[in-house]
Amino acid sequence: xxxxxxxxxxxxxxRELVAVPLRASVDRLxxxxxxxxxxxxxxxDQYGRPESNGSGGxxxxxxxxxxxxxxxxxxxxAGIPGAVSVELVHNFSLLHDDVIDxxxxxxxxxxxxxxxxxxxxxxxxxxxxxLAQEIVLEAPAGGSEAGRCLAEATxxxxxxxxxxMAFETAPSVDVDSCITMEAGKTGALLGCASSIGAVLCxxxxxxxxxxxxxGIQLGLAFQAVDxxxxxxxxxxxxxxPAWSDLRQHKKTLPVTAALAAGDxxxxxxxxxxxxxHLDEAQVARAAHLVELCGGRAIAMDEARGRxxxxxxxxxxxxxxxxxxxxxxxxxxxxxxxEF
Amino acid sequence: xxxxxxxxxxxxxxRELVAVPLRASVDRLxxxxxxxxxxxxxxxDQYGRPESNGSGGxxxxxxxxxxxxxxxxxxxxAGIPGAVSVELVHNFSLLHDDVIDxxxxxxxxxxxxxxxxxxxxxxxxxxxxxLAQEIVLEAPAGGSEAGRCLAEATxxxxxxxxxxMAFETAPSVDVDSCITMEAGKTGALLGCASSIGAVLCxxxxxxxxxxxxxGIQLGLAFQAVDxxxxxxxxxxxxxxPAWSDLRQHKKTLPVTAALAAGDxxxxxxxxxxxxxHLDEAQVARAAHLVELCGGRAIAMDEARGRxxxxxxxxxxxxxxxxxxxxxxxxxxxxxxxEF
Numbered sequence: 067x068x069x070x071x072x073x074x075x076x077x078x079x080x081r082e083l084v085a086v087p088l089r090a091s092v093d094r095l096x097x098x099x100x101x102x103x104x105x106x107x108x109x110x111d112q113y114g115r116p117e118s119n120g121s122g123g124x125x126x127x128x129x130x131x132x133x134x135x136x137x138x139x140x141x142x143x144a145g146i147p148g149a150v151s152v153e154l155v156h157n158f159s160l161l162h163d164d165v166i167d168x169x170x171x172x173x174x175x176x177x178x179x180x181x182x183x184x185x186x187x188x189x190x191x192x193x194x195x196x197l198a199q200e201i202v203l204e205a206p207a208g209g210s211e212a213g214r215c216l217a218e219a220t221x222x223x224x225x226x227x228x229x230x231m232a233f234e235t236a237p238s239v240d241v242d243s244c245i246t247m248e249a250g251k252t253g254a255l256l257g258c259a260s261s262i263g264a265v266l267c268x269x270x271x272x273x274x275x276x277x278x279x280x281g282i283q284l285g286l287a288f289q290a291v292d293x294x295x296x297x298x299x300x301x302x303x304x305x306x307p308a309w310s311d312l313r314q315h316k317k318t319l320p321v322t323a324a325l326a327a328g329d330x331x332x333x334x335x336x337x338x339x340x341x342x343h344l345d346e347a348q349v350a351r352a353a354h355l356v357e358l359c360g361g362r363a364i365a366m367d368e369a370r371g372r373x374x375x376x377x378x379x380x381x382x383x384x385x386x387x388x389x390x391x392x393x394x395x396x397x398x399x400x401x402x403x404e405f
Numbered sequence: 406x407x408x409x410x411x412x413x414x415x416x417x418x419x420r421e422l423v424a425v426p427l428r429a430s431v432d433r434l435x436x437x438x439x440x441x442x443x444x445x446x447x448x449x450d451q452y453g454r455p456e457s458n459g460s461g462g463x464x465x466x467x468x469x470x471x472x473x474x475x476x477x478x479x480x481x482x483a484g485i486p487g488a489v490s491v492e493l494v495h496n497f498s499l500l501h502d503d504v505i506d507x508x509x510x511x512x513x514x515x516x517x518x519x520x521x522x523x524x525x526x527x528x529x530x531x532x533x534x535x536l537a538q539e540i541v542l543e544a545p546a547g548g549s550e551a552g553r554c555l556a557e558a559t560x561x562x563x564x565x566x567x568x569x570m571a572f573e574t575a576p577s578v579d580v581d582s583c584i585t586m587e588a589g590k591t592g593a594l595l596g597c598a599s600s601i602g603a604v605l606c607x608x609x610x611x612x613x614x615x616x617x618x619x620g621i622q623l624g625l626a627f628q629a630v631d632x633x634x635x636x637x638x639x640x641x642x643x644x645x646p647a648w649s650d651l652r653q654h655k656k657t658l659p660v661t662a663a664l665a666a667g668d669x670x671x672x673x674x675x676x677x678x679x680x681x682h683l684d685e686a687q688v689a690r691a692a693h694l695v696e697l698c699g700g701r702a703i704a705m706d707e708a709r710g711r712x713x714x715x716x717x718x719x720x721x722x723x724x725x726x727x728x729x730x731x732x733x734x735x736x737x738x739x740x741x742x743e744f
Contacts, residue, residue: 096564098571162531166524185505185570188527192501193563195531199538199556203549210542210549217538224532225435231524232437 073124074395080129083142084149088128091150091201095193102190106161106178127152127259129396134277135263136389145263147205148212152259154198155220159255161191163227174305195220208266215265215278219258226250239317241326245286245368248319252292253285260284260393276383280376280393287372287401290365293318295403297353298362303403309349312356315339319368324361331358373401412463413734419468422481423488427467430489430540434532441529445500445517466491466598468735473616474602475728484602486544487551491598493537494559498594500530502566513644534559547605554604558597565589578656580665584625584707587658591631592624599623599732615722619715619732626711626740629704632657634742636692637701642742648688651695654678658707663700670697712740 092103104110111117128149135145163169164177165187171177179187202216203209229247233239260281261274269277295304296311296318304310311318321339325332335355338348356362376397380390431442443449450456467488474484502508503516504526510516518526541555542548568586572578599620600613608616634643635650636659643649650657660678664671674694677687695701715736719729 095560096567098567099564158531162527166527184523186567188501188505189563189567189570192497192530192534193560193567195534196556196559196563200553200560203553203556210552213549213552214539214542217535217542220535221434221532221539224528224535225438228435228437228525228528228532231528 072399074129074392074399076133076392076396077125077129077399080132080149081125083132083146084125084128084153087146087150088153091154091197094197094200099190099193102178102182102186103157103194105181106157106190108173108175112176112181123153123156125153126396126400127156127255130256130259130281130393131263133263133389133393133396134260135267137277137385137393138264138267138269138273139386140263140267140269144267147202147209148216148259148262148266151198151202151212151216152255152262154194154201155216155223156255158191158194158198158220159223159227161187161194166227166231202262205266208268212262212265215258215262219254222250222254224250226252226254233317234315236317238325239322241319241322241364244317244319244322248286248289249282252289253282256285256288257281273383273385276379279379280397283372283376283379284397284400287369287376287397290319290369290372291401291403293320294362294365294369297321297356299403309353312339312349312352313344318365320356320361320365322361323364324356324359327359327361329359331355335359369401373397411738413468413731413738415472415731415735416464416468416738419471419488420464422471422485423464423467423492426485426489427492430493430536433539434536438529438532441517441521441525442496442533444520445496445529447512447514451515451520462492462495464492465735465739466495466594469595469598469620469732470602472602472728472732472735473598473600474606476616476724476732477603477606477608477612478725479602479606479608483606486541486548487555487598487601487605490537490541490551490555491594491601493533493540494555494562495594497530497533497537497559498562498566500526500533505566505570541601544605547607551601551604554597554601558593561589561593563589565591565593572656573654575656577664578661580658580661580703583656583658583661587625587628588621591628592621595624595627596620612722612724615718618718619736622711622715622718623736623739626708626715626736629658629708629711630740630742632659633701633704633708636660636695638742648692651678651688651691652683659695659700659704661700662703663695663698666698666700668698670694674698708740712736 092100092107095103101114105112108117131149131152132142132145136142160172161178164172165179165184169177170180178190198216199213203213205212226247230251233247257278261278264274264277296316297309297320301308307313325336335352338352338355341348344352377394380393431439431446434442440453444451447456470488470491471481471484475481499511500517503511504518504523508516509519517529537555538552542552544551565586569590572586596617600617603613603616635655635657636648640647646652664675674691677691677694680687683691716733719732
């Protein structure tokens with residue numbers, strides 16, 4: 067799955083379409099909240115001075131929202147309230163996840179809680195979630211249905227995050243629970259992003275369902291790749307040390323799949339991971355054991371299988387051809403990372 | 406303003422109407438989140454064993470939501486999705502406020518963050534906010550409009566909380582800013598609660614506006630009383646030490662109004678409050694100075710004036726008489742606390 071990672075034109079086009087309405091939505095926040103959100107989105111630095119790079123994200127979710135309107139035969143503009151609102155919900159989750167996971171850095175910048183405190187980071191996330199609902203419900207048509215899709219996806223995402231937290235203290239986690247968690251944490255919002263534009267322009271239920279399924283499967287493919295990168299990713303590219311997820315004892319798909327193998331290597335892996343602190347040799351050995359037990363191959367199969375399922379879902383309904391092609395391009399881009 | 410504080414029948418009636426749909430909404434949460442929310446609402450103790458008392462709150466917001474449907478001439482049932490959703494948003498804010506304010510106890514029980522950790526408390530609050538939107542948008546009619554009202558009120562409440570946080574480090578706060586903060590933190594959600602039932606049953610815009618204004622003014626009256634109790638409340642009743650808000654240097658209405666007096670007593674108060682820790686004599690002196698500078702009288706006037714404005718708003722439109730009477734009873738109950 068080593069593909070050239072060229073940023074599809076549609077991501078640039080979506081960023082251009084969404085930049086102004088996204089900023090306009092942020093401008094509606096009160097002064098105290100806005101300065102936190104503007105920092106988080108990279109509009110300003112920690113002293114409130116303008117930064118040029120804007121939102122650090124690649125804008126995959128807004129692009130999917132706009133393409134889903136176009137795929138249903140509507141103009142891109144119909145998808146914009148959905149694009150803005152999914153981007154706001156995504157950033158709500160980043161703000162809160164950074165507090166929960168005690169992450170002091172994101173995209174090579176200090177996180178909001180690390181810089182301004184836990185209270186401000188909670189408040190900023192809360193404000194984005196409420197704002198996202200306001201924006202989507204103000205859409206000229208379809209807002210109520212789209213708001214429901216957004217609230218439901220947000221709830222599923224939060225359930226996934228809760229399950230992920232519970233895994234930290236669980237003695238063991240099975241593969242199914244791991245995939246349930248990832249479907250919530252990553253799949254739900256991508257499913258909403260991939261269909262909300264179609265919802266806003268009143269597309270047929272079967273078109274909405276197929277687009278949503280595309281997004282959920284794409285989310286699972288993305289997550290499987292992320293899990294692989296968390297262990298075998300190139301530190302130069304990921305910005306994290308080698309075998310990072312193993313050092314942190316994260317119960318990701320390759321690890322849970324390996325532990326389920328039930329052979330002597332799995333037993334050795336389980337006993338290794340019982341150690342609270344692993345030295346370099348132990349971490350390297352654990353990575354080797356995960357591979358030996360088939361954890362790496364299973365996660366690669368999962369990534370391929372989910373990507374295929376995502377693309378198959380697009381084939382199951384008639385879509386506007388050019389938008390359909392661009393949805394496939396975005397899917398390829400999302401999973402095409404070296405591992 | 407010393408009135409007998411008899412719990413109006415309508416609060417009991419609303420609690421009975423809302424208890425089952427509220428529990429049903431909580432049952433929709435995933436296992437990991439539900440157990441936190443069930444603890445927070447007093448359904449279960451920290452070990453998950455059922456508790457008899459149910460939600461510790463008085464249920465003022467659900468009662469207002471139901472009365473607002475009835476005031477607009479609709480059956481109470483029309484207000485239930487609004488009643489459940491405002492109660493969920495209220496509890497979202499309690500869960501997050503306890504983290505932000507580092508409060509380890511609420512209603513004589515350990516708070517969720519104190520018992521289960523900051524991450525779980527954030528997640529539980531987030532889940533309630535998303536759930537509130539789902540519930541209101543599922544209403545058989547008027548859900549979209551009601552969802553907008555709820556999202557807008559939630560945003561205003563969060564702005565109020567952000568302003569309150571900013572006050573902690575602000576060198577000084579003026580009376581107007583203080584009232585703006587309280588209008589957001591307390592008024593906005595009461596304004597939504599007092600009108601959401603009418604919104605759900607398609608009441609005329611002027612009826613919705615008058616009911617909303619009633620709730621906002623009632624919220625400000627409630628907050629002024631709360632500020633008075635925070636300084637002069639009976640420790641037996643409030644469960645907090647005497648002059649509690651002064652000990653914590655809270656910039657509440659009586660204090661900001663006193664500091665604005667501009668005389669030598671105000672100057673003495675300002676210089677006293679510059680001390681990071683106040684001993685008993687200093688706290689007693691500060692309370693005396695707040696009163697001397699007119700802070701106590703101003704807050705009492707504010708409470709009376711806001712209550713009168715709330716009741717006047719009810720008089721400005723034709724309402725179903727029995728519901729109108731009960732709204733007045735709830736208003737009397739909300740502000741009738743000894744101070």
